[in-house]
Amino acid sequence: AQSVTQPDARVTVSEGASLQLRCKYSYSGTPYLFWYVQYPRQGLQLLLKYYSGDPVVQGVNGFEAEFIKSNSSFHLRKASVHWSDSAVYFCAVSADTGNYKYVFGAGTRLKVIA
Amino acid sequence: EAAVTQSPRxxxxxxxxxxxxxxxxxxxxxxMYWYRQDTGHGLRLIHYSYGAGSTEKGDIPDGYKASRPSQENFSLILELATPSQTSVYFCASGRRASDYTFGSGTRLLVI
Structure with a gap:
């Protein structure tokens, strides 16, 4: 069975600082990995996804993530955050077979301060 | 433009x-899929469907039913709503894991 752990429920960073949001997954096969962002009272927006190839994948708005198979991790990074990045970020895993269900982490609430 | 529309909001x-x-x-x-979102849990799968006439139980199906009368429509039914079902519900469609589209969500308050 798949599972996702986002160990940091809340993260606060200063505007202009770098960011890393952690995600560890559990899945015995080849995972499909995703990062989503949710702004207040809105739906989910896909930031990036990974299945194969270059383990560093680029997403929207300057976000990137690195797949490290040996560590079962898929951490999200951004070089310089902006106040508008304040939101909740979800990591998710899926299998590219079967019912294609997504298993989500609990989310990390990011607050960017001046 | 292809989309997933939920009602009510x-x-x-x-x-x-x-x-x-x-x-x-x-x-x-x-x-198609129904998820609910709760603080501390992320999104969890309630029911899903492989096509018209098909419904399958997800990870947390208790207290919910689903109906898929057509390719386009997928309903989530709470026969006897309880306050514990207060949540935000998201519908999604996808051909494979790589091409999910989520709806905007429905906020349900059971009082």
Missing amino acids: NKVAVTGGKVTLSCNQTNNHNN
């Missing part, structure tokens, strides 16, 4: 009442 229901949440997709995807 907001709903207040009475304990013990029946609630139906609707989802319509124009993506022509075979697979």
Whole structure:
């Protein structure tokens, strides 16, 4: 069975600082990995996804993530955050077979301060 | 533009009442899903469907039913709503894991 752990429920960073949001997954096969962002009272927006190839994948708005198979991790990074990045970020895993269900982490609430 | 549309956007229901949440997709995807979002849990799968006439139990199906009368429509039904079902519900469609589209969500308050 798949599972996702986002160990940091809340993260606060200063505007202009770098960011890393952690995600560890559990899945015995080849995972499909995703990062989503949710702004207040809105739906989910896909930031990036990974299945194969270059383990560093680029997403929207300057976000990137690195797949490290040996560590079962898929951490999200951004070089310089902006106040508008304040939101909740979800990591998710899926299998590219079967019912294609997504298993989500609990989310990390990011607050960017001046 | 292909999309997933949920209705209503907001709903207040009475304990013990029946609630139906609707989802319509124009993506022509075979697979559709209902998730609920709760703080501390992320999104969890309630029911899903492989196509018209098909419904399958997800990870947390208790207290919910689903209906898929057509390729485009997938409903989530709470026959006897309880306050513990207060949540935000998301519908999604997808052909494979790589091409999910989520709806905007329905906020349900059961009082």
